[in-house]
Amino acid sequence: MIQRIDLRGRSLGRRALLDVLPRAEVGVDEAVHVVEPLLRQVREGGAAALREIALRFDGIAPEHLRVPASALTEALDGLTPLVRSGLEEAIRRVRRVHGAQLPADHVTELAPGAVVRQRWIPVQRVGLYAPGGLAVYPSSVVMNVVAAQEAGVPGLAVASPPQKDNGGLPHPTILAACALLGVDEVYAVGGAQAVAMFAYGAAGSAEQDGETLCEPVDVITGPGNVYVAAAKRLVRGIVGIDSEAGPTEIAVLADATADAGHVALDLISQAEHDPMAASVLVTDSVELASAVEARVQDLASATKHSTRVARALEGPQSAVVLVDDIEAGLAVVNAYGAEHLEIQTVDAGAVAARVHSAGAIFVGPWSPVSLGDYMAGSNHVLPTGGTAHFASGLGVHAFLKSVQQIEYTRDALEELTDRIVAVANDEDLPAHGEAVRGRFH
Template identity: 55%
Template sequence: MIQTLDLRGRTLSTTDLLALVPRSASDVGSAAAVVDSLIADVRRRGSAALLEQAERFDRVRPAHIRVPAEVMAEAAAQLDPAVRDALDEAITRVRRGTAGQVPPPVTTEVAPGARIVQRWVPVARVGLYVPGGKAVYPSSVVMNVVAAQVAGVRSIALASPAQEAFGGSVHPTILAAAHLLGVDEVYAMGGAGAIGALAYGVPDLGLDPVQVITGPGNLFVATAKRAVTGVVGIDSEAGPTEILIIADRAANPAYVVADLISQAEHDELAGSVLVTDDPALARAVEQALPAAIAEAHHRERITTSFSGPQSAIVLVDDLAQAVAFSNAYAPEHLEVQVADPHALLPELENAGAIFVGDHTPVSLGDYIAGSNHVLPTGGAARYSSGLGAYTFLRPQQVVEYDRAALSVVAEQVGALSAAEQLPAHGEAVRVRFGSDPLPGPAAGSLADD
């Protein structure tokens, strides 16, 4: 059912490991031609194109692309109390977990009268995408909206596909979650067209363009986010979900099996990978998988996921080799189920989020741990991070010199501008002093450092 990769007894470079990591065959960007045409159609025809795309892809024509306020209020009123309680708790915990991601402004005096303020400025308007395919994701509403709100974003537009089962409106649980968070601008639109609408705006809907688009989605959503990058900022081109578990003989096989299955139920292309130095654990997991999958609600898609090239049991010589493999794979979700997980943490560099110990399953992070579940996939954790308040913040330096501080470095600005053959740069400083003599660098200035 699941392949085994035996790396024992082999000395492997980073290049070797990158070639060996199991991945799905999906390629973000492979749908570029289709996506480009869908976005272009929305730019040209606005809401008419969005309605036609909903009929084509979602099998329903929304009565309203922008969901009326009363529909959202009704969805919140009808929400299952247990779900509401869980959402309230998730919102509280994610707010707490996100608060530490907003740095305070820092003022540095580089010399007397010369200071630089480092501050982080939120974008004014964002577009948040919540998928609506094989599952319903109110948790994604929480993750996206809370991060933006904590950052200080003033204007939030949320898009989610029209649902045939709900007359072309957004799923009521999504609407209820948005209502609980105070988001009142919600659109029944999905896929590439929705990403294009958020990026470029739709005048006949009163939908203004956004500055940043975040949120997970399918191949077409990921490709569309790539297509509009440069017009807007994005969080990442999120692809199919994935989990990698590093485990040794101290791990409980039942926990490992349950956690691998929990991610595989998302999608047929989801990746589930166990990396272990204990052959006995590998056998126990492999033997337990068929019965566990047979009991699962989404057994067909789980079976497809485990049978694909993206899932594997990887045998390694030791935990050092396990860490090297994990860093090459750069998993979206990394679980560490070993006797001493904290000994490995300093070496685990590339992961969207790390879940430590027997009692921290990925599913906790998906909902209510307080961390964010919008994370880089497909190896993108080698160079990028998950969603957070910082996604919506721009670091910005505010520079302020008084006259005396400028006079100290005026000649040096002039010397550098002459060296670069940009004399007007030096003149822009010198003009501020007229015929006044300019002092050389003062004692204790940066020139002496």
């Protein structure tokens, strides 16, 4: 079911490893050509365009693009007690972790009267996307909204696809999660068109939506399919984005002490997301590799989404990778840069401390990725496709701007005048120097 890649006896550098390791091919470049006219249509057509696109792709043109407050309340009232308790616990834990991420302002006094203040200022408005395709993700609502709220963002809007089975509104659990979080600006808009609405704003049709349906935002975050990723690419620069999220990935670095059943379950859990999801085991134990392969075969056929899981595990993006030892395994997972990385080895904490490229690291047999997806307190919006080499998971920093505030007195500036003029003249920008010297004549 899942391919093997044998790297034993081979000493490969990062470039060579990237050539042999599995990775899903994500056609964002191709999707850009499909998405570009959709973005233009929304920018020019506003609410009418959003309804037309929804009818084409979602099979329904929502009567209410902005979800009525009554629908949010009704969805929350209809939530089963255990699901509500789970979402409330997730919110509590994610809020604690993200509140602790807030950076402190600080002041640096360089000389008497020479002060630079470092300030962290939240963006004023964000658009948060919650997918609703193969699966529905109220957990993503929690991850995005809590991070923005803890950053101090005053304006939050959520968009999720309209559902035919819900009268053109987003999935009820999405709406309930918004209600739990106190978000009342929610739109029944999906895919690339939601990204366009957030980036450009959307004029309303007066009889249904008022003069303005949605004001433009400063930052757009949230996972989505390849078309959402392509739309984010096109609007980047008009707004900030978190990332061009691709298919989900799990890598497990394990030795002979790992439980084959645990590893198999975790590989399947991520394969459940999408036929393009990547599940990778890196191990120095042939026995564990064989045991995991056997368990995967048994468990995958019995799981609810067995067809989807089988396609993901059989795809070129998934593999069991054999290495000589854990040292070699570390080189492999650091080169791979997985969205989710599990360490199931002897002294897993020490091994995890040597990982430098992963979206999130799950240490030991009792910290599965599923915990992080819901209630670990960490954020599950993470860099994919190897972007963990330079990108971070979603957090309060995605919604903050670092601003330096410079305050010099007359004496503090005068002390630097000759040196500023000298450097400005050396750069052939004499007016820069005169802007300083001229203050003292």
